[in-house]
Amino acid sequence: MILGVNVDHVATLRQARGGKEPEPVTAAALALLGGADGITVHLREDxxxxxxRDLGLLRELIPVELNLExxxxxEILKIAVRTVPDLVTLVPEKRQELTTEGGLDVKKGRAVLIQAVKVLHDSGISVSLFINPDPDDVGISKEIGADMVEIHTGGYSDSRGRKQERELAKVVTALQTAVDIGLKANAGHGLNYYNVSRVAELDNLRGLYIGHSIISRxxxxxxxxxxxxxxxxxxxADQKIEGK
Structure with a gap:
């Protein structure tokens, strides 16, 4: 199972002063020394x-999977085609949000997403869709042409007790649906050192994409x-899966 480390919030700290440090590219290099299998960045419209500049340097320098959210x-599609990251994860984006608030509305955005996937595929870029843990959304993602999905784990991460069990069950169902229809499946959002193990123990999970909790630590x-x-x-968690 791969670990993709999101270094966005290193850049957030840099932008707070409008200076040159801390350097997200250096943070990415240190993440690789710590065992990261990939680096994720979200190039927002704002x-x-x-x-x-960060994206260009990362594409040039890092020897592992570069995942562009x-x-x-x-505008951003043109940049992706020019940069050619290993993976593009299409996500919803609102200017006023603090962080991504949920998965893509794949039903409403189907036509736009189909066109975006085609543009990216024509440039040889694999595409993942960041979706809610809903079997219907998994199926639509397949129809849109995605190579994989990233299942939103925010509901699981933000809840406790019985509600958390219900949210985890949704993730499990979405993951199994993806496997059944031939999609690779990742997961991410809100995962931290206290809740990651139960998700990491799930079968058939390609990878986890984690940022805020790692940068905070x-x-x-x-x-x-x-x-x-x-x-x-x-x-x-992988060892537990292998021992089943």
Whole structure:
């Protein structure tokens, strides 16, 4: 199972002062030393954190999967085609949100998403759709032409007790639906050091994409250690799967 580390919030801290540090590209390199299997950045239309320069440097320098999160917007599609990341994850985007608030509305956005997927595929870029843990959304993602989906785990991460069990069951059902129809499946959003294990223990999960909790921990212990600790939790979960 791969761990994709999102370094957006290193850039958020840089942008708070409008200066040159901390450097998200350096953070990405340290994440690799800690065991990250990939680096994720979200190039937003308003460039609130990651900017075009960051994306270009990461594409040139990192030797692992570069996952570009982006809206299906014409301007950003042109940048993706020019940069050619290993993976594009199409996500919903609102200017006023603090972070991504949910999965894509694949029903409403079907036509736009179909066109975006085609543009990306024509450039040889694999495409994932960030969706809610809903079997119908998984099926529509397949129809749209996605290569994989990333299942939104925010409902699970933000709940406790019985509600958390229900939210985890939704993730399990969506994951199994993806496997059944031939889609690779990832998961992410809100996962941290306390709740990641139960998701990481799920069968047939390609990878987890985690950012905020790792960068938050890195403020205290450093990025390399923070990534290594998360990867250790995932490896332990993998061993449990293999031992079933």
């Amino acid at each position: 460039r609130r954190h990651i900017c075009d 982006m809206a299906a917007a014409k 890195a403020v205290l212990v450093g990025i390399e250690r923070a990534v290594r600790e998360m990867k250790d939790l995932m490896n332990t």
